[in-house]
Amino acid sequence: MPTAKQRFTLAAFAFAALALAATTQTATAQPRTDLVVGMALEPPHLDPTAGAAGAIKEVTYANLFEPLLRVDADGKLVPGLAERWSVSEDGLTYRFTLRPNAKFHDGTGADSADVKFTLDRARAADSVNAQKAYFAPIAQVETPDPQTVVVTLSRPDGLFLFHMASGDAAIVAPESAATNKQKPVGTGPFRFDRWVAGDRVVLVRNPDYDGAKPKLDRVTFRFVSDPAAQVAALKAGDIDAFTLFSTYEALPEFRNDPKFVVTVGSTEGETLLSTNNARKPFDDVRVRRAMAHAIDRKTLIDGVLYGNGVAIGSHFPPHREGYVDLTGLYPYDPARAKALLAEAGYPNGFDTTLRLPPPPYARRGGELVAAMLAEVGIRAKIEPVEWAAWLEKTFKGKDYDLTMIAHTEPLDIDIYARPDYYFNYKSERFNALNDALNRTQDPAKRNALYGEEQKLLAEDAVNGFLFMLPSVTVQKAGLTGLWVNRPVQANDVTGVSWK
Amino acid sequence: MLAFLLRRLVSLIVTVWLASIVVFAVLQLVPGDPALLMLGVNAQPDTLAALRSQMGLDQPILTRYLHWAGGLARGDFGVSLTYARPVADLVAERLAVTLPLSLLSLVISTVLALPLGLLAAARRGRGGDWAVLGFSQLGVSMPSFWIAILLILLFSLTLHWFPAGGFPGWSGGIGPALHALLLPALALAVPEAAILARVTRTAVLDTLAEDHIRTARAKGVGRVAVLLRHALPNALIPVATVLGLQISFLVAGAVVVENVFTLPGLGRLLYQAIGQRDLIVVQGVVVLLALFVVLVNALVDIACALADPRPPAAGKGGES
Numbered sequence: 001m002p003t004a005k006q007r008f009t010l011a012a013f014a015f016a017a018l019a020l021a022a023t024t025q026t027a028t029a030q031p032r033t034d035l036v037v038g039m040a041l042e043p044p045h046l047d048p049t050a051g052a053a054g055a056i057k058e059v060t061y062a063n064l065f066e067p068l069l070r071v072d073a074d075g076k077l078v079p080g081l082a083e084r085w086s087v088s089e090d091g092l093t094y095r096f097t098l099r100p101n102a103k104f105h106d107g108t109g110a111d112s113a114d115v116k117f118t119l120d121r122a123r124a125a126d127s128v129n130a131q132k133a134y135f136a137p138i139a140q141v142e143t144p145d146p147q148t149v150v151v152t153l154s155r156p157d158g159l160f161l162f163h164m165a166s167g168d169a170a171i172v173a174p175e176s177a178a179t180n181k182q183k184p185v186g187t188g189p190f191r192f193d194r195w196v197a198g199d200r201v202v203l204v205r206n207p208d209y210d211g212a213k214p215k216l217d218r219v220t221f222r223f224v225s226d227p228a229a230q231v232a233a234l235k236a237g238d239i240d241a242f243t244l245f246s247t248y249e250a251l252p253e254f255r256n257d258p259k260f261v262v263t264v265g266s267t268e269g270e271t272l273l274s275t276n277n278a279r280k281p282f283d284d285v286r287v288r289r290a291m292a293h294a295i296d297r298k299t300l301i302d303g304v305l306y307g308n309g310v311a312i313g314s315h316f317p318p319h320r321e322g323y324v325d326l327t328g329l330y331p332y333d334p335a336r337a338k339a340l341l342a343e344a345g346y347p348n349g350f351d352t353t354l355r356l357p358p359p360p361y362a363r364r365g366g367e368l369v370a371a372m373l374a375e376v377g378i379r380a381k382i383e384p385v386e387w388a389a390w391l392e393k394t395f396k397g398k399d400y401d402l403t404m405i406a407h408t409e410p411l412d413i414d415i416y417a418r419p420d421y422y423f424n425y426k427s428e429r430f431n432a433l434n435d436a437l438n439r440t441q442d443p444a445k446r447n448a449l450y451g452e453e454q455k456l457l458a459e460d461a462v463n464g465f466l467f468m469l470p471s472v473t474v475q476k477a478g479l480t481g482l483w484v485n486r487p488v489q490a491n492d493v494t495g496v497s498w499k
Numbered sequence: 500m501l502a503f504l505l506r507r508l509v510s511l512i513v514t515v516w517l518a519s520i521v522v523f524a525v526l527q528l529v530p531g532d533p534a535l536l537m538l539g540v541n542a543q544p545d546t547l548a549a550l551r552s553q554m555g556l557d558q559p560i561l562t563r564y565l566h567w568a569g570g571l572a573r574g575d576f577g578v579s580l581t582y583a584r585p586v587a588d589l590v591a592e593r594l595a596v597t598l599p600l601s602l603l604s605l606v607i608s609t610v611l612a613l614p615l616g617l618l619a620a621a622r623r624g625r626g627g628d629w630a631v632l633g634f635s636q637l638g639v640s641m642p643s644f645w646i647a648i649l650l651i652l653l654f655s656l657t658l659h660w661f662p663a664g665g666f667p668g669w670s671g672g673i674g675p676a677l678h679a680l681l682l683p684a685l686a687l688a689v690p691e692a693a694i695l696a697r698v699t700r701t702a703v704l705d706t707l708a709e710d711h712i713r714t715a716r717a718k719g720v721g722r723v724a725v726l727l728r729h730a731l732p733n734a735l736i737p738v739a740t741v742l743g744l745q746i747s748f749l750v751a752g753a754v755v756v757e758n759v760f761t762l763p764g765l766g767r768l769l770y771q772a773i774g775q776r777d778l779i780v781v782q783g784v785v786v787l788l789a790l791f792v793v794l795v796n797a798l799v800d801i802a803c804a805l806a807d808p809r810p811p812a813a814g815k816g817g818e819s
Contacts (some may be wrong), residue, residue, distance in 0.1 A: 044537065044581035044775060052539025130538040130551040181583045196668050197582070197592055198763025198771075222665060224761045228648060232663035233761075236655045388531025388776045395540055396532070409541060 003426035031498040034218040035479075037491055038242035039231060042198065042223035045181035048167035049122060052130035054489040056409065058243070059201050059221050061490035064105075065170035065186035068096050068115065068149075073495075075410075075487030077161055081110060081171050081187055083151075091156035091441050096149040101210040104173050112143035117174045119151065134163035156439050158446055159411060166410075182383040189214045189494050198232060199223065215497035226359075234260070234474055241475035241482055243491050246360055248306040253386055254474050264308045265471040265485035266319050269360060269406035273464025276298060276400055278424035281350055282325065288461035290340035292330035294376040295369060301467050304365040310469040314454035315413050317468055319485060322447030326458040326465075337376040349377020355403040356382060357390040361469060363406040369404065371462070398422045406469045410488055413453055417464065425462045503804070507797045511790075518789035519571060519782070523564050526778050533580045533776040534557075554580050567782065576783040581775045586783040589768060596666055597764035599759070600680050600687070601626025601749045605689035608695055609742070612778045615692070616699025616738075621726055623704060631696055643752050647686035648760040654682060664761040683760045687752050691745050698741045702734035709733075736803055743799030 043055035048065055062070055070080040072179075082096040102110040121127065123135035139154040153160065163169060176185035184192045189211065190203040205217040222239055224230045226248040229470070233239045244267070245251075254260040279289045298312040310318055313326030341349060354373075355365040363384060370380040372493070380402060385393070394400045400422075407415070415421050417434035430453060437449045460464070471486040481496035533549040535542065551557050558566070570577055576586035619631035655663035661682050662809050667675045706712065715729050716722075754766030761767075765784060772780035 042771065045583055051537050052541065053537070084521075125545070126547060126549045126553075128538070128553060130546070131541050132546045133541065134545050196666070196763060197589065198767050199666050199668075199761065222761075224664065226758050226761065229651075229664050229759055229761050232651050232656060233665070236659070236663035238662055238665060387774060388529075388536055391535050391540075392530040392532055396535060407540075412541075 011156050022493075023392070031215075033216055033498070034220070035216050035219045035493060035496060035498075036222055036238065036240045037493065038222050038224055038230060038239035038245075039491070040223070040225050040230070040244065040246065042225075046184040046192070046195070046201070047172075048170045049118070049172060049182040050128050050130070050181065055223075057489040058159075058491045059203075060170070060184060060186070060188075061167040061488065062188060062494055063190045063203055063219070064184050064188045064192060065167065065172070066188050067167065067169040067171060069165035071162075071165050071410075071488045072489070073483045073485065073487070075485070077165055080165065081115070083420050085161070087161070087441065091158075091439075093152045094151045094153070094160065096151070098147045098149065099210055100147055102187050103208055103210065104176065104187055105206060106173075106176060107208075108173060108175060109146075110171065110173070110187045111146035112149045113146070114173050115149045115171055116141045117177075118169070118171045121172075121177065122169070129168055131163070131166065131168040134166065134168060140292040156441070158438050158440055162411060167490070179377070190219060193218075212494075214494045216493060219247075223489070237476075241473060241479055243471070243473050243482070244472050244486070245472040248304075248308055248472070250310065251306060251472070251474070259477055261475050261479070262475050263473045263475070263482075263484045265473075265483070266310060266317060267406075267408060267469045267471045267486040268317055268410040268412075268488070269308045269318065269408040269469030270312055270315050271365070271406040271466045271469050272315070272404070273466060274394075274400075274405055274423060275405045275463050276398065276402070276422075276424055277426075277462060279401060280396075281344065281346060282401065284344045285460060286340045286344040287346070289330060290337040290344070290376065291373065291378065291464055292461045293333045293337035293340065295372050295464055295466070296332040296380070297327070297466060299372075300365060300368050303368050304361050305467065305470060306382070308470045308472060310470075311467050312465045314458040314465055315416065315463070316450065316454045319400050320411075321443070322450035324454045326454060329458050330461070334376050341377060349379060351379045351381070352401040353383050354380040355390065355394055355400050356384045356401070357387055357394075357405060358384075359406070360405065365466070366404045369466075378444045395422050398424060404466075408469070408489065413450065413457075416453075416457060423462060425460070428458065428462065430456055468480075504801070507800065511797060513795045514793050515786060515790050516770050519568055519786050520700065521562075522785040523567070526776075526781060529776075531776040533778060536776050537581065541618075543604040552665050567779070571783075571786065573728075577775055577779040579780045581772075582780075586780050589780065590765065590784060590787060593763060593765040593768045595669060596680075596762050597750065597766065599676075600684055600753055600757075600764060601746065603677075603680055603684035604687035604691065604749055605742075605746065607684055608692035608745070611688065611692040612695035613699055613738075616790060617703060617726060617731065619696065619700040620703035620707065620730075621722070628700075630657045631700065635693040635697045638689050642691050642755075643686045643689065644755045644759050646689050647683065647756050650682045650686055651759075666757070666762050679760075679762070683756045683762060686759075687749055687756050690752075691749065695738065695741060695745070699734060699738050702731050702737045706730045706733040739802060740799060743795055743802075746795045750788065750791065 039055060041055040041350050043059055044051060044053055046056060046060055048056050048060050066080040068080050068082040069077045072078045073451050081098055081102055083099050085094060085096045087094055098112060104110050119135060119138060122129040122132065123138055123159055137153040137155055137157040137160060139152045140151040144150060171187060172180060172184060179361055189206055189209045191206045193202040193204045195201045199222065201221045203219045204216055224233055230242055231250045234242055251262055255262050275282050275288060277283060301307060301309040301311060311327045313329055316323050337466050352372055354366055356362045366382055370382055373380050394403050414434055416425055433449055433453050437446060440449060473482055475482060478499045479498060481494060534554060534556065536548050538546055538550060555563065567577060578585055579589060582589060599794055615631045619628045622628045651663050654661045662679055666679050669676050712725060715725050753764055754770060757764040757766040769781065769784045
């Protein structure tokens, strides 16, 4: 039996505990102003103008750095560092007006000279910009006054504004361009705080930002590559939101837990069974069409993405204007596939190899595709490779039969017009359509041309068109403002807040 | 002794030099272009060429090796191709995680294994012995990444005592950092402790069978005193040898466990650098690891030579 004194002590403790609980209660009643975002891959560095790794833009785009224009959550072009812009009738002259009070994080003003520096740097002979082609049409950049930039193109480019809204066109200052990889200095609403290499990057609110101020004052990006560790970090509450979550098998668990919200949108990643169009027997369109009939996209999406994906019939995302639904062109029909193969001279099928890079969608999807192809007599030997080897042998060397890969760059249907691209696809008609697109500004006409291109690619069955890579986000309930879709590679947290 | 030390030093230098050649040569053979990896699928040939020249990859192979090896000899590990930072800085940053992690698990495994091994030896054939042997069998059979997942399930997801991964850095104080390292250290320590307990048990049993123990017992020394004062010190030599080998395994095991707990250690640096073909970082880390293993082995040899109570055998470097 406790004595009176002990009882008093116990009561005091209980009271103290209650009081403590009450204060923490009131403390949590205030909405949180910090956020921890989980990402699978760590960026190699933080300069979006000098690297293709998606993770660089997923940390920096719109948060740290601003291009002239930005892409918003719906894929629309909105003002970035430029508050307005105009295009001349002939589509050759672009005039950008910058925000008057924009400043870099180091306190220096952001004006037309910085824009000129950025654009000239990206198109210079020694440029290491991963998308140097975006800047190739630029003939000259003029700066009539500190707030105005006039860009003259040597040829019309229907995608020029879209490209100027990419992370690769982020505006940088001459003073900090050389050190942005480690200490990024941009004009965005957040500034760089620190990078614990291998673990996290921390951004803090930029108090001097001249535009709409973000609600969060601290954003941490944590890098967790192991799928089991991703799930554990979410469940333990260490991470508030995991973007581009690809441990799809764990989603039912999160959906059933009221503490979490799962959103499924689309990326710009057309997942393809890329086919070497120059190599026998894939140079025969009947063989390529046979493969299209042999693949059951529904089963593939169920097996690879646990149902969280949308089938495609050509190289264009369904959420964009100008999309034409061609998924019905080659319905799943093994008998038809076999007939086409026989017609092409392969009644007993053939042997080939299917090279698979590391992402789970490719490794898992490749197994399923190989099994489906085997059903119609195409015996594909699976060859798993790491990313570096894939780039070297498949992409650069073009030494492959079949491979599986998601093409994540937005609006990249023009890759089929590139003379030396790894599909080895050559079509005068497609090139003509692509040229027409570059000369066209009118949105309706552009969409019609996009439609023509999609139909042509589907008819030629250039690649196996499989599904859009989903943009899956697992987030804590009460968090709002994260992008559902991913029209550009970004984790734009400027509009994120807690309820 | 001096000749022995000198021999060790020469073999150490030669081993590390050979390691530098092997890792450099292997990385030349493996397909993969760091510039292409950095710039991705839309890179143009001229951009790639610009970056390759910036990275120094346009130089002939021999020039590159001599440049790098020459830097190494001066203690300069070069600059990372992807992170654009000195390799020495990157390694130092990561060692601040891997070294404490390895040391902590070494301490845990030793603290677990020695008493268990002694207990098993003292209780040979009885319940205690069987229990220790059972633990040892189980510990050896479970890889540390699996133990790591079990520990996360219990201590992070169910009990919420420890974070499920990540590392707050030492700047936040020793407490939180150690807190983050404890579970991974335990996951690493259990398999090592299992092996060590078994080695201790065998070594102690071997010593217990020797004549001087029988003499001590005959002179009336108690069981516990014999075990601690006579059997254990002699048994420590094989135990120390195994411990030395285990240090290398701990660093290797840390690669996997660091990934499960997403700790920014040397292992993850190496893992990421290989994926990104950051040749300079991979080469630097591998040479450092080789140096580390060779050094530890040399230290263990020296320690064993010093700890061995028997006089050095004639003609085996006794007079030097």
